[in-house]
Amino acid sequence: MKEENISHEILLESGTNELEVLELGIGKDQCLGVNVAKVREITAASSVTKIPHSHPYLEGIIQLRNEVLPVVHLGRALGIPTELKEGEGIFVITEFNQTKVIFHVEWVNQIHRISWGAIEKVTGMMEQTASSVVGVIKFEDKMILLVDYEKILTDINPDIGVSLKRAERVGNKAERNKKGILIAEDSPMLRMLISETLNTAGYTQLKIFDNGKELWDFLNDGYQEEQLFHHYHLVITDIEMPQMDGLHLTKRVKEHPDLKQLPVVIFSSLVSDALKHKGDIVGADAQVGKPQIDTLVETLDRLIL
Secondary structure (H helix, E strand, O other): OOOEEOOOOOOOOOOOOEEEEEEEEEOOOEEEEEEHHHEEEEEEOOOOEOOOOOOOOEEEEEEEOOEEEEEEEHHHHHOOOOOOOOOOOEEEEEEEOOEEEEEEEOEEEEEEEEEHHHEEEOOHHHHHHOOOEEEEEEOOOOEEEEEOHHHHHHHHOHHHOOOHHHHHOOOOOHHHHHOEEEEEOOOHHHHHHHHHHHHHHOOOEEEEEOOHHHHHHHHHHOOOHHHHHHHOOEEEEOOOOOOOOHHHHHHHHHHOOOHHHOOEEEEEOOOOOOOHHHHHHHOOOEEEEOOOHHHHHHHHHHHHO
8 A cells, every 4th residue: 555644634623523533444344443633644564573572462663764663453452353464454653642653454444524523422331341442433334433542552551641650740739629620531541540640649629521512511501600610720621532522622611701711721642743733723721742641730730729
């Protein structure tokens, strides 16, 4: 397959609650999706250099334009049976969490432009058994599973994820306990980690939502200005979430005549020099890239202490 650079091909207006999903797969019928904002290139698979005693998800490493990049076998990471062999299939080169990584898949198909509102969140028993899936896109003839790629990387190397060690760097301040924070994060793993790390830093008054829509409904439907601003002082939001993404949530908050005074911090794997302008356009007060929870705490201190 011809090498393809798609990093600038798809441009979406910021805050529209839409995304571009690249459809890819393992096996004939297992359709998976990745946000195009994370994809840098697509190229034919090639041989890799093995690393002794490495994680079972990791096939090895390759050199791509003077960069040494890890290659993750997506089928193994998700427990999907596959006969995909080294040198076969497609390499999808991604960048998120300030890290570049290649995912080895059998095929890629097309790019779908969809609304986050059309993505169904994973709930109940499925949430417990499919922890690497954060959403489902339904079509007439198939379903595309949105994969939690951040979780896969954290499974391989926990040190690159949100961790208590990072929060411990900024210490614990008693005055943080007086500040209420609203959080929108769709990943069950990250909801737990963010809660634990902020608690460690002293921010214990947290109300956490599974996605941006739930947080927005809380703000909008039960809105009583005096009570709200007495209890809650800031919003932290991820970008990629079913139902309503963080950019659209931020835009709604900042366009509301009263709620706009509530600081909004975007905490996302998509915060980078190339994509930060999207948060600026919708009025985010600050943007922090995952997994920099220590920087997040310092940002909260600056905005509300």
